[in-house]
Amino acid sequence: MPANRPLDPKLTSLLENLRSRVRRYVVWDSVLALATVILAAFWIGLALDYLPVQLGGTEMPRLARMMLLAVVAAVVVAIATLMLVGRLRRPLPDDSLALLVERHHPRLGGRLVTAVQLNRPDRDGDSHSSVLLDHVHREAAQAIDEVDPGKVFRWQPLVRKAMVAVPLALLSIAFLIISPQAFARAASRLTLLSDEPWPRRANLEMVGIELPIVTAVDGDIAPPNLVAFDQNQTVRLPRGSSPTLRIRAEAETSELPIVCTVYYRTDGGTRGQSNMRRVGRVTDGYQSFVLDGPPLSGLSESMTLDVRGLDDRLDDFRIEAITPPALTEMNVTVRYAEYLRGDGSGETDMQTDYQSGLRIREGSEVTLVAASSEPLGDCEVVLKTANESATDFQLAYSDDRRQLRLLIDDFDTATTVAIVPRDADGISAQAPYRYFLGVVLDEPPELKMRLDGIGSAVTPIARIPVEAVVTDDYGVDQLVVSVTPSKAEADNTDQNSIPEVSASVLPKVDRDGNATTELDLRELVAGGKLAELVPGGAINVIGEASDRYDLAGKHVTRSEVYRLEVVTAEQLLARLERSELALRSRLEQTIDETRNLRESLNLLRRNFDEDDGGLDETEKTRQQQIRRLRAQQSGLQASKTSEELSGIAASLDDILREMTNNRVDSVDRQERIGQGVRDPLRKIVDEPLARLREQIVDVERSVDDSADAQGKTVVAIETADEVLLRLTEVLDKMLDLESYNEILDIVRELIDDQGKLLDDTKSERKKRVLDLFE
Structure with missing residues (x-):
């Protein structure tokens, strides 16, 4: 048999059939693998x-x-490349297929492989018997009918893949049929064609942050400001604030959650959760929820918030805690009012840092310069006074907005300055900065005036000495002493005819x-300068002092009004005589008290004579205490007598x-009054009475030594006798003066009677002359 003898058609058909089946197996295996991967990825991604x-x-x-999509794509490409394209591109030679059949059909005994390999067209040079090859070929063709190509394949991998892919496919088809919109949403989301979220049972919406508004007005409760989150779901809030997070849930078309929970993560690593509080009822189809406690109360650091209610969730809302601007320094510049500045030189009179209790002079121009830790936006400034009146001021900022300048033109009352600094973004301090400025008011001058050597009445030709003490915060401008006739005391005179005439003098005020x-x-x-004064009238003497105050009117202080009757010299002397009579009564009483003092000293002397040996x-001790007490009482009486006599002498001096x-x-x-009464009284006070007081003090010191104290008491009694003697002499002179005054009164009465008689005589003569003409 030649080497290129064709293969039996049965064998060729078997090999071709097997080759086709292998390729179909590869395709199905790859398709099932791809389907399994894609469907599994779909359902895993959906889950x-x-x-x-x-x-x-x-x-x-x-x-x-x-x-996920990238991983699935990579797996699909790998499967398609390796399992499908790679395996399909591999050659399937006949001998390999024959060997595969021989492996699963051992009864062929290698005949199929031998026939296929030895009958290949390109095979030559083999040493074998043609008869034998032909015999093998024939036996292989005869046995081919017993070959089952299906035994060659392992169906378990396909079954396993089908057991995964088919249910997933059926489930996907059912999902597509039941809810095509959900299937489409899932497919579009997993393939990145859409980012539309899945529908929820609940529908939450972020409303924003309610931030209390800090105002500079006490008791002013402004409604909170609603701050919305920006496009990046971020909001900036001041540190130390206590904001309120507000969301709402749709109640008409969605399920209303019973509770909403906020999950927070601070930048410091703190994590936690807080339940929101439901507020009110459903309004306009929405239910409101708020969070007004931790972690938002006293906000100290930035945080990220997630809000969950049922299956809806608001994620990645960011709160940035911003340090609000702070006033780090306050400088006060003062320029006094012009009347206080003298020559007016210089731009400022005082510049200092603000300190508690700072007081500023009335009428000053005050400039407050506050330094801020951050560039400032529009700040709120309120000036409050004690009487709730508004104070005008001017507000300005530096070029870099780090300084606030507040100008008060006319500072005239205690003022509280309240400032709420805000930065360019509206972030404000969480409490107003308060500065209290007290005011030093320019008080009217204080004036004390008295008439020296003048009583309640004067003669028309009198001199009225005036002594005044006037003080003021910043110096006295002028002192005016005026005398004005009083109309009310004019007798038998038309009151309206008396002119308003007053005379004034401007005394010079010294530095004190x-x-x-x-x-x-x-x-x-x-x-x-003054209308003629008539006895029977009166004059008023008054002082007025003014300072240089010129802000709102003038400061004028008036002294006590001294009303003085205008009398004749005789009337004045009569008044003085009555004063002398009163002084004589005081002197008589003083003499009686001095006699009592002398008796007390004599009693004390006799007490010292008593023998204390038997006690x-x-x-x-008790006896010594009694003696010391009597000595002290005698000393007090001597001091009283001295003061009384000095007072009598001063009163006599006033009369003179x-x-x-x-x-x-x-x-x-x-x-007679000066040399006969006043001067002797002063000598008595300065000499014997002063000596008596010292002697009584010596007696008190020597109470423990009876003999020594007795001798000193005897000396004190002798001095008291001397005082009594001299006081009696003064009293006799006052009695002589009283007798003299009585004589003068008789003479005055005689003169008055003579004047009346002369007047009556003249009247009678005029009457007789008139009678002659009748």
């Missing part, structure tokens, strides 16, 4: 994308879906505020000065 939604989570992010002047009524009347220590100031010519009277 990863949708099941978290059912559990309250979120869909797979686009990046995760992209990664002391001023002295004299109102000479005689000269004022002679000079035409025990307690009785001796009043006579001098009223130009009453009574030289004899002045000499």
Whole structure:
């Protein structure tokens, strides 16, 4: 048999059939593998994308879906390349197929392989018997009818792949039939054709953050400001604030969640959750939920929020905690009012850092410069005064917006400055900065004025000495002492006919505020500055002091009004005589008290004469205490007597000065009062009475030594006798002066009677002359 003898058609048909079956097997195996991978990836992706939604989570992010799609694509390409294209491109030679058949049909005994290999057209040079080859070929053709090509294949891999792919395919078809929209949404999301989320039972919407508005006005409760999240789901809030997170859930077309939960993560690593509070009822188809407690109360750091309600979720909302601007420094510049500045040189009079209790002079121009830690936006500034009145001010900012300048033109009342700094984004401090500025008001001058040597009445020609003490915060501008006739005391005169005439003098005030002047009524009347004064009328003396205050009117202070009656010299002397009589009564009383003092000293002397030898220590101590007490009482009485006599002498001196100031010519009277009474009284006070007081003190010191104390008491008694003697002499002179005054009164009455008689005589003569003409 030649080497190129063709293969039996049966054998050729068997090999071709087997080759076709192998290729179909490869295709089905690859298709099932691809279907399994794609369907498994679809359902796995659907589970990863949708099941978290059912559990309250979120869909797979686009990046995760992209990664899943990339993995599936890579696997599909690998399967297609390796399992399908790679295997289909591999050659299937006849001898390999024959060997495969021989392996599964051992009864062929290698005949099929031998026939195929030895009958290949390109085979030559083999040493074999043609008869034998032909015999083998014939036996192989005869046995081919018993060959089953199906035994060659392992169907388990296809079955396993089909057991996975077919159910997945049927499930996918059922999913497509039952819910084509959900199937399309799943396919589009997994293939990145769409990012539309899965529908939820609940529908939550983020409303925003309610932030309380910080105002500079006390008690002003403004509605909170609703701050919405930006496109990046971020909102900026000030540190230390207590915002309120607000969301709403649709209630008409969606299921309303019972509770919504906020899951937060701070930048510091703190994690936690808080339940939101349902607010009110369903309004306009929505139910509101708020979170107004931790972690938002007293916000201290940035955080990320996720809100969950049923199967809906609001993710990755960011709160940035921003440090609000703070006023780090406050500088106060003051320029005083012009009347306080003297020459007005210089731009400022005081510049200092703000400190508690700062007080500023009235009328000053005050400039407050506040430094901020951050560039400022529009700040809220409120000035509040004690009387709730508004204060005008000017507000300006530096070029870099880091300084706030506040100008108060006319500072005239205590003011509280409240500032709420805000940055360019509207982030404000969580409490206003308050600065209290006290005011130093320019008080009116204080004026104390008295008339020296003038009583309640004056003569028309009197001199009125005036002593004044005037003080002011910033210096006295002028002091005016005026004398004005009083209309009310004019007798038998038309009150409206008396002109309003007053005379004034401007005394000079020294650095200590002391001023002295004299109102000479005689000269004022002679000079035409004052209307003629008539006895029976009255004048008013008043002082007025003013300072340089010029902000709102003038500061004028008036002294006590001294109302002085205008009397004749005789009337004035009569008044003075009554004063002398009162002083004589005081002197008589003082003499009686001095006698009592002398008796007390004599009693103390007799007490020292008593023998203390028979007394025990307690009785001796008690006796010494009694003696010391009596000595102290005697000393007090001596001091009182000295003060009383000094007062009498001062009153007599006032009488003398009043006579001098009223130009009453009574030289004899002045000499008798001054040299006869006043001067002796002063000598008594300065000499024997002062010596008596010292002696009583010595007696008190020597109470423990009876003998020594007795001797000192005797000396004190002798001094008391001397005081009594000299006081009696003064009293006798006052009695003589009283007798003299009585004589003067009789003479005055005689003169008055004579004047009346002369007037009556003149009237009678006029009457007789008139009778002659009748």
